[in-house]
Amino acid sequence: MAKSEDCIPILQGLLVFGNVIIGMCGIALTAECIYFVSDPHGLYPLLEATENDGIYAAAWIGIFVGFALFALSILGIIGIIKSNRTLLLVYIILMLITFAFEMASCITAATHRDFLTPNLFLKQMLERYQKAEPANNNDQWMTEGVTKTWDKLMLQNHCCGVLGPSDWQEYTSAFRLTHYDADFPWPRKCCAMDAQGLPVNLDGCKLGVPGYYNSNGCYDAISGPVNTHAWGVAWFGFAILCWTFCVLLGTMFYWSGIEY
């Protein structure tokens, strides 16, 4: 029939176009996930210490899935142009496996993002910041990571604690065990610093005089990058999967129509 003969090049063209988009999105996904895994904000030690670094696992999977999508899209384009049943069958099966992995990555990123509540970071900060006697090497590694990350966070973002400096007053902490409450109502890094890294007015900082200490909480500085990471992986992956779904259905239809 003339109509189906006309339709075939159109279908081929659409599928090739679909695969080109998949290839480009695969490269973009790989690049985005490499950016997130490189941890530009230095927040990974906090997540590692909470043993809740699922969003990093999702990003790692995303790197390999993106690359696989790129390679498979090239295979798909070749298979469609040559109308080769075997190539297209291999393409479909490998794409399904990649689809499953990307599904896992998206759901992992979205689910683990929900675990990162202010209370989680608060509890971890109170229990680990400047903890004096770590139980073992792993504990010491995590304690150092948490302490360094919090110091950097509080200095760079001019913030203190998770919700505010009163976190250090409302709860006892590992920090409180080694530092007197009279001298350190909150850590020194919460004080407003001058150019040399010394508190501008130590007594003012201890009393809580506005201007001599950081009164904001650091949760915004933590949750901002973490949210970008998690939603970037989850929603972009979801968009790629929706597009891949359509292309795969079209390819299966094309494959079933190829005569031997």
Add this chain to the structure above:
Amino acid sequence: LPYVPRVPPAALLGKVTATTFALERPCCVFDRHASAADTVWLAVAFANVSATFRNPPSRADVPPYKQLPTTHSYMTLETAAAAYTCPAPSPAVLRVGGDTACKDQGRQDPCNGPLPSPGPYRVKFLLMGCHGPKAETRWSDPILLRRALSPSTINPVPTRRGSDVVVIASLLASLGTVLATAVLGALGAKVWGSLCQRDLGTSAFARRSYWTHHIPPALPQPPPPGC
């Protein structure tokens, strides 16, 4: 003296902590009674024993900081009366309990050490001269220090599942199921189709019987009579 010491009403986050508290500086309160050699002390007592506190008759009888656990009161912050004149020199608050160095050494000097328990405490200022107390302010209202909770009371579990997770998970699961069904269906149809064709071949082969047309051997027709 009618003055009542109090915690400064200003918004200072550290005005009451677990072991210290701040007080407003009593400016111009002792001017009429103080001479140059007088000192102003701060008497700190637990709220339930403040009624039984007796002013020490001389400087030697001043209860020191380390007696706080036993006598439930002590006096500290010995300053010259000149420090409390008008106009107010900075700072405008006094911090009770801010000196952690003297609590271990146990010196006899007035020690402004950290308070060991949350209280509540009551304070009053006492103007001491050479011959004993000359004037005193009223007792303050009870000051309760902060009590800190243990971090194990913090519950890190999120209160409710985010809606994004549900959307992503459900849509992805349905897409995956549709794809898997489509692939299985397509493969199954092809396999079924090829099986049916093979069956058709063998059965047709079996059924297609060789129909023999019984053609009797043609008897040679006598040639038609010659033309």
